Amino acid sequence: MMQDEFDRALSGEVPIVPSAGFVNGVMEAVRREASAPPPIPFPWKRALPGLAAGIVALAAMIAAVVKDVAHPASAVPAQSGWSSALAHAAALTKAYGIDWILLMVAITLACVTLSMRLTAGSKRTV
Numbered sequence: 559m560m561q562d563e564f565d566r567a568l569s570g571e572v573p574i575v576p577s578a579g580f581v582n583g584v585m586e587a588v589r590r591e592a593s594a595p596p597p598i599p600f601p602w603k604r605a606l607p608g609l610a611a612g613i614v615a616l617a618a619m620i621a622a623v624v625k626d627v628a629h630p631a632s633a634v635p636a637q638s639g640w641s642s643a644l645a646h647a648a649a650l651t652k653a654y655g656i657d658w659i660l661l662m663v664a665i666t667l668a669c670v671t672l673s674m675r676l677t678a679g680s681k682r683t684v
Contacts, residue, residue, distance in 0.1 A: 626650055
């Protein structure tokens with residue numbers, strides 16, 4: 559096709575008319591949304607003490623780990639290089655139960671990811 563054929567094909571205006579009942583359906587959906595009650599706000603006043611306690615606990619755990627890293631216990635055998643760092647990290651992991659914490663975080667993330675994927679396909683449109 560040449561340029562003038564494109565111009566001629568595109569120059570003709572075809573009126574766009576909505577199908578029967580489309581406007582009524584849209585207006586009904588707008589009215590339904592307008593009459594719906596507002597969403598329930600999140601109770602931040604009740605959640606803040608728990609969030610603050612979690613932050614304090616996390617800060618205390620980080621402070622304890624930093625203290626142990628700065629002054630390692632003599633329970634870890636003396637080694638050199640990466641092996642001593644790994645042994646010290648393993649001792650800290652065992653002392654603070656970090657392995658269980660990481661396992662629970664991984665399980666939680668897996669559950670949330672699975673539930674989000676399962677519910678993403680079941681959204682219905684009006």
